Amino acid sequence: MLRCQTAGKTVGFDNISDGHKGGEYQTMSSDKLEVRGAGLSNDALDTFPQYLLLNAKRFADRPAMRHKDFGIWQSWTWLQMHDEIRAFSLGLKKLGLKKGQKIALIGGNRPRLYWTFCAAQALGAVPVPIYSDSIAEEMEYVLEHAETIMAICQDQEQVDKVLSMGDKLKSLKTIIYDENRGMRDYEADNLISFVEVQKLGEELLAANAGEKWIKDINKAKGSDLAVMLYTSGTTGRPKGVMLSNDNMVKTAISANEFDKFDEKEQVVAYLPLAWVGDHVFSYGQAFASGYCVCCPESAETVDEDRREIAPTYFFAPPRVFENLLTAIMVRMDDAGNFKKKMFHYFLDHANKFGEKILNGDNVAFVDRLKYFAGELLVYGPLKNRMGFTNVKVAYTAGEAIGPEIFKFYRSLGLNLKQLYGQTEASVYISAQPDGEIRAETVGRPTPGVEIEIANSGEVMYRSPGVFVGYYKNDKSTKETKTKDGWVHTGDAGFIDDDGHLRIIDRAKDVGKLNDGSLFAPKYIENKLKFFPNVKEAVAFGDGHDFCGVIVNIDLTSVGNWAERNNISYASYQELAAHPQVYEMMEEHIEQVNRDLSQEEMMAGSQIARFLVLHKELDADDGELTRTLKVRRSFISERYAPLIEAIYDGSTQKYVDTEVIFEDGRKGNISATVEIRDVKKFAAATHKEAAE
Amino acid sequence: MSLKTVADIATGEELLHVDDISLSFGGVKAIQDISFDITKGEIRAIIGPNGAGKTSMLNVINGFYHPQVGTITFLGEERRKMRPYMAACQGISRTFQNVALFAGMSTLDNIMAGRSLKMHKNFFWQMFRYGPALNEEIEHRRAVEEIIDFLEIEPIRKTPVGQLPYGLQKRVELGRALAAEPSLLLLDEPMAGMNLEEKEDMSRFIIDVNQQFGTTIALIEHDMGVVMDLADRIVVLDYGKKIADGLPAQVQADQNVIDAYLGVAH
Known part of the structure; x- marks a missing residue:
């Protein structure tokens, strides 16, 4: 009686059928699939769709994406994901999406929404992710300002918001939805489901549109627009930050090199799609290095899902670390006496020696031994509970983190580092290199970034990630970006004696x-x-x-x-x-x-x-x-x-x-x-x- | 929601029919000479003031009470009385006025329990969770996960239901009833004690169950706004007697019903 609503997904044993399809594709593709730079993983490509083609070849059987659905982690290999994206992309083409046009993405961290980024970029179209918890009025502003032709919504809730704007959105022609629940009685004729779009694409594919699709991908240039992200902005209306393929790809590659990420990493995608951080970590870096992105079941299950996945690379605003710590302390208050004593005893020890051990400093053998015992009894289980067991690198950014909190996580042996960045820079401005970590700084300029402090005390930077401009807002672009490419961050700060950047406040707030x-x-x-x-x-x-x-x-x-x-x-x-x-x-x-x-x-x-x-x-x-x-x-x-x-x-x-x-x-x-x-x-x- | 017309219901195939049912406990006459029918695919509401015999009526339908007089026809088969086991096997499942879940078991296990009638492998295999029993369990787990997804209770999948707030417990109970893949779902005050938001959610789920899976639903509810919105047809009981039966609009305008609810000078 109950039917699966998200048909077409692969669960464990079902993979066989898709594998067959993949095999077929591989044999026929040996001469047809032209991949620039194939085989040379260091050769930088220009766009993410080009990386998709490359990854479908070099990592064909490695997992590209997971999503917890029906209580099970469902996986797609790069080859399977390539097929899904190709079908959807061709479907979008059939629906009339053309180079340079905008498509809005509204929803949570769902594989299909991430695929949409790539599917749109393959056609030269520009994805515009929108914060899914925005109220209708905010959403309307962005949809209208960006002149989006299409919108893909995760579910009925988001479709309702878009439909409620009705005729006010002049450019919007088509609304695509991912989840079918509650959508059966909608009669608007501009509504179509994700699966139906993929079917349209498969029809095109059967008519040999695949070669043209690959040709178009390989024709794309680094200077073309890749994505448009609206900054939430502490004042006034959001501004559309235009980022080119070069911005995103180069940033992703150098970030991967900085922390030595390869295809074996796993991340959990749980931050808003419209935030530049998530776009780089869960999309850009994943495509560039071929690592696996895992989408949680729902926003409420993130902690549990993270524990199951045990990511190797974790990114969170300080708030998340604070909440985790608060939750643990609250639980410990309710624990038994013995546990409580043990917990505090070893935390004290970690507080004294944990960071030194992590930094590789000289620590007496006895204290190391005691730390090891603590790892077995307290730190290990704690990290396991938080899903940090396998974390190689964890970053915090977006706000200043409390020194106590920062120290707590580092003393447990978690390699937590700070990062400073903004949308206009495609995230990275500065980050802490391993071994040079202090709570009050945000590290050194990341590779390729130059930093200068203006006379006013404002931090300025120049990098390959510097944005193209604000969409339809030349005035703001001129105010923010100088002619020779320096960008005003709007933050006041200084470089300390060790060459690390320290941020005090917003420049205009001081x-x-x-x-x-x-x-x-x-x-x-x-x-x-x-x-x-x-x-x-x-x-x-x-x-x-x-x-x-x-x-x-x-x-x-x-x-x-x-x-x-x-x-x-x-x-x-x-x-x-x-x-x-x-x-x-x-x-x-x-x-x-x-x-x-x-x-x-x-x-x-x-x-x-x-x-x-x-x-x-x-x-x-x-x-x-x-x-x-x-x-x-x-x-x-x-x-x-x-x-x-x-x-x-x-x-x-x-x-x-x-x-x-x-x-x-x-x-x-x-x-x-x-x-x-x-x-x-x-x-x-x-x-x-x-x- | 798609609008069902009166004609749809009238020509609808009959699923259940109760004829001249009377039930008494000693001298208390709980139900007197009640007859009505439920057609396939409709949402049938049973309403009435306190003590009108609504829950007794549901208990008669799923065989928990045995009426002294009258017959119950379900799926074309006429019976003097139902038995709970028989009712469950034939596709009648229900929720209770007071939540009746296994408080110490997780949401998942509670809903899984709703599928026990569908498990056929023998005790031996089940005890070791091996071979055919394991395959069977995987199959049922999938069905249960679909219900969990449908009711949006993923975050509490592994939480013991005793720890859950009341509104969620009600949802889990609906999930357990759905797990039996019923052809007739009896809901006894599914929205009692809920706040407005929880009521809206529950109403949405009831409509979804009805429309997406075509499940016939009989429900008792006190919130008249909810009943008038949800129900296709309504039976009104008062002091164990049927005083009205018809479309929401007809029932609303019926003088007997107004009198029963507002009271009348004798």
């Missing part, structure tokens, strides 16, 4: 207090966010007498604390306003002030007053970007009365805020928020060492 002391909001916020109990913090102070912060508590962590201390609460709002929570936050902030007082440049900007916000900052309300970065200016407008209250000395303030739910409905939250003063510390008089 300001001054009225007494003239330097004020770097992000620097203060990050210090606060490193406390597990603080989810988000927003600091104000530019042009004011003192620094004030708005704090967001972390519900998981504070909630658990409340449970253990018999503090009852009915809602986030009630917990946030609890006097004991306020005391906890006050302690944290005092600690931050103590730290700041030790730093010559920052001592003047200690926090004077704070409040705990009654609601969680949320991307749907526009308070965070889609990549979950704080939009400071928006928040200062939205909560203007609260900020005023911080500076006029009041001890409490009533606010009423409108919130938007994911489905577009609106509601209101109101509360009386308390504002408290915090102790400041005298600035350190003696100059300490740079550390």
